[in-house]
Amino acid sequence: MVRTTSDSKRIAGSIDKIAEKLSKDQREVSVSEFFEKNRHLLGYDNPTRALLTVVKELVDNSLDATEEARILPRIWVEVKPSRADRFRVMVKDNGPGMTDKQVPLALGKLLYGSKFFRLRQSRGTQGIGASGTILYSQLTTGKPTTIIASTGNGKTSYYELMIDVKKNEPEIVSHQFINDGKTWHGMKIEMEIEGRYIESRQSVPEYIKEVAIANPYADIVFDGPNGKMEFKRSASELPSLPKEIMPHPHGIELGILRRMLKSTKSRTVSSFLMNDFTRIGSGTAKEICEKAGIDPRISPKRLEIEDSEKVFKAMQKVKLIRPPTDCLSPLGENLLIKGLQKEYNAEFFAAVSRPPEVYRGNPFQIEAAIAYGGELPEEGSVKIMRLTNRVPLLYQEGDCAITKAITRTDWRRYGLSQSGKNVPVGPAVVIVHLASVWVPYISESKQAIASYPVIIKEMKLALQEVGRRLHRHVAGKRRIEKQKKRMEIFERYFPVVAESVAKLTGKKQGPILNKLKNIIKKSKKAVVDGRSKKETKKSR
């Protein structure tokens, strides 16, 4: 399946290090076997989190598939208790679906796909993708997963799938391919898993809500144990489809280089460097080989382990142009604001997209947005939404670069209260989005962004800009409030002034009071129209 290519390369990266280490001197461990033994590393460590991870993987998958096919996503999510500690999870989308043959390969096998090493911004942050959820279901309930798919050609595939853990191969429990004439396209995956359902901060409904904000062009229906929630789309344009790029030599790790050397189609090291990486021309390729002391004409498959290390080191030493940044697809200020407006009834919204930057050869882009005031609660800390490639992060908030960037920003000067370097307090929601072809997580559970100085710096710049816009709003609001208060003061004195002037002049009090009120009416209008300057001058 198309979508697993992007997932697979993520998996390749995340599991690569561990799996490779484990398998070095032993017999080959299948990725499925590895998953079975190390599921805690991949978001399946407890029933609460496992339920969230399953929903997350399936929803992320659906969003990636629909976006890639340039279809406005409509996603149904169902989570219903089946029996004690077990839930039936169903996710259905209106994506491109997949062909009958693809289904078992794409879902019944981990790390399926050939183009492992190309980079493109995608979701798939949760490790092992849809096949991982099938494996988890199988591990906890022993039951197969039901998959229904169609590409819109009038035929529907029905599968009951399990995974042969030892071989990392699909195990087809049942299969039907029916020419039913139905013209729908999309996928429906349904499984039973062990889990626990909650509705607090780190929960399925919170995740769905944040997904709806981060993807405001998606229609999402969530039918949970406690009823149905509908998140309507507020935008009808999809963000641009990110381009795939080859990895930048400064952004890869030794393990990945070795895998690339093994699987490349290039026949010489020199052409391997030029074809399988971005920003390497013949000159640079030659330079790398010279620095590594390697003959550029030999086959990459014949490079010894020590040689590959030399090549790796040489690649880090050469000067290179930065990677291209058109591989990024930020949400954009418009969608960020639309997303927030959808779920929060606030009085002020602002969003900022920073220009792309690069960390260790990986292009990335930071976006920040804020919703302020209105019906947001005055008390308590500002709500933080952390997004990577439009996927909300719910765990490990304290370790995340986003949290650090927020607490290291001085929010007091922007109109929020903040004690020391803590999360600011006030009626606000702050979103920080990191879009990148390779998100640097601090651990395999992929819930916190590593604190690279350039990433923190970009985040702070984005936050400061939304902060400044917030300040302008808050200051303007305060000015109007101050003006209103002034008017109130004047009005409070009117009766006494009118009465006294009436006594002094022997005229009637009522008309004097009305005249005074008329003067203030004009001034009030001036304040509301923002033309207060003239009036203030007058009243000085």
Added chain:
Amino acid sequence: MGEVKKKLKNLGEDVLKDINLGKNPDINIPVRSLSNVIYDEKLKQLTLGDKVSRRYLFNVAHAKRFMQTMLVSAFCKELQEQGIHTSLRDLFYALKRTLPNSDENTFDEQRESDPIIVDLEVMLDVLREQLNLNADVRGRVVGNVVVKDRGDTINWSKLGSGGWAIPSNVEDIQIKKVKSKYILVIEKNAAFERLHEDKFWQKQKCILVTTQGQAARGPRRLIQRLSTDFKLPVYVFTDADSYGWYIYSVIKYGSISLAHISERLGCPNAKFLGLTISDIDEFDLKNFTIKARDVDIKRAKEMMKYDWFKHKAWQKELKLMIQRKIKAELEALSGRGLKFMTEVYLPKKIKKKEFLP
């Protein structure tokens, strides 16, 4: 219509004109601070310059005082219409009330309404007395003098131990007979009582006035009238410190805050009798002095800059006080014996005419 009443009406009409034109109504009040007070060397008087401050209704900093000024003006007009008098304190209570839909009062303290009355005096060029407002009674007098007040004939020499309480408004008092050579103005009540008991005014043929602190308008006007109408010298007797000396200067030249009526209250021929810092050495009072506080010193330093304290005798006394950081109260004289003041200090000073200008 009385002149005062007319002025009050004009004030109201000016404000009303602005309101009718939709303008921000304002009133002009001559500034009553040191910056607008001029010392007239020739007249030996503090007079008001021509600086004027404008008080607007539609200005947050002015609005409340504008409202208060209107309120007090209207009240004064009613006093005029009904031909009755009242005290500053009564005015305050009569006008203090809570504004509708708020917890704000028209006035919270008398300290707020008193300056508004002075504003009115300056603005309309009338006296508080003409507005039918009396200050609280303060100050007493004894001596060989007969006056007539509201039809009663009063002999100041026949009022027992208390003396005559000087009313706040002495304009209508007729001075019938004066058998005295000079007026001794005493800052403190205790010293006044001492001198009264010792029959000092009989022996010395003088009039004793106590101001009981800073001189109120009644006593000041009375002293001025006695001294000008009967050509009596005025000697002022206060504590040896910056505050006592300032009391003297107010009696002589007028005050900064009431510079607009110096001409009616000032007593340019008044002389300062004591106490001075020099007296401490001359009369051996060293053991009875008090350490001057920081505020006393600060005040002394300010006073050194006032034009009417520029005389070198005064500069010397102020400098002495600042340098030695001491002061002495009238009671210090009692340290040398209870009758030292009556029998030694005052007679000697007056006889030798050891006065400061």
